[in-house]
Amino acid sequence: MTPMKEDYLKIIFELGGASEKVSNKQIAISLNIAAGSVTEMINKMVEEGLVNHEPYAGISLTDSGREKAVTLVRKHRLWETFLVKKLDFALPDLDVEAEKLEHVTSEKLANAMDDALDHPKTCPHGGTIPDRNGHFDSESHLILNAVEDGKTVTVSRFIDNHDLLTYLGDIKLDIGDQLKVNKHDPFEGPVLVTNLTDKQDLTIGYKAAHYIFVE
Template identity: 65%
Template sequence: MTPMKEDYLKIIFELGGTKEKVSNKRIALSLNIAAGSVTEMINKLLSEGLVEHEPYAGVSLTAAGIKKAEILIQKHRIWEVFLVKELNYSIADVNDEAELLEHVTSDRLLDALDKKLGHPSRCPHGGVIPRANGNYKEDSHTLLSDVSDGDTVVVDRFIDNHELLTYLGDIQLDIGDKLKIIKHAPFEGPVMVKNITDKQNITVSYKASHYVFIKYVK
């Protein structure tokens, strides 16, 4: 399987494609590629039985697609934990290294890394680390962009993207921050929020708001 196909499986998984349909637009936005390229790759994954497609709704992973995505993401996120925890990498810089390492990681090495790290449940950017037995809690799939004005939420995770993580570091938005949504600016404008944790108002760009996943405060 090519690295590009693997990237598609991973992003569909990250966007909630194990249980719901993910639109081509969301895939294109998350991978920063043209929508036409998404259509072409989805057709290839369909022919291999890794995704299911519903016109005007989007794609979801088949059982085979979920299994492949789980293995890829487990290896990728375990390496991210190792790079941050053991080698002091910044969160924004681990993705490319983990992308290379996941492809040369045997089951034995994966098990050894997992044990060495204390069987972590989440990667540095908040994503759940899948387990081979399927016994793991799924990621939150609610986007900051979809939250209504006036709601209070907690930042749960970020899409693993260097540009995004650098930007979020610059505006000081972190996992676990409690936010009150002030206003969504019209015409694909930014989201204005009050960061209750840091006691400051910040503005999150339209694009970044589609990469930030949240949980509602109970």
């Protein structure tokens, strides 16, 4: 399987495609690629039995696609956790290293890391880590951009993206922070929020607001 298809499997899993349908637009924004490219790749993955695609409804993982995604996500997030807990890596630097390491990691090594880390449930950016039997805790798939004005939510996880994590570090937005959504600017403008935890007003870009999951 090509690295690009693996990236699709992982992002569809992150967006909730193991249990519900996600849109082409969500995938395109999350991978920062054109919608037409997503359609082309999804058609190939349908032919290979990795995803289901219902026009106007969305995309979800097949049993085969889900199994492959869970294996990839588990190894990736275990490495991220190891790099932070054992080697003091900064969050923005995790994805590139974990991306390389996951491809050369056997199931035996993944299980050994899991034991050494005392079976972590989540990775450093809040994503659930499947166990060795493929089971994992449920997680929120509600993105900040979809929250109605006036609502208060709690940040639960971030998509694993170097630029995003650098940006969130700069504005000091952390997992567990409570946010009050004040306003969505029109025409794909930013989301204006108040970080109730830090008592700071923040302006979060349209794309970044699709990478932040809340509950």
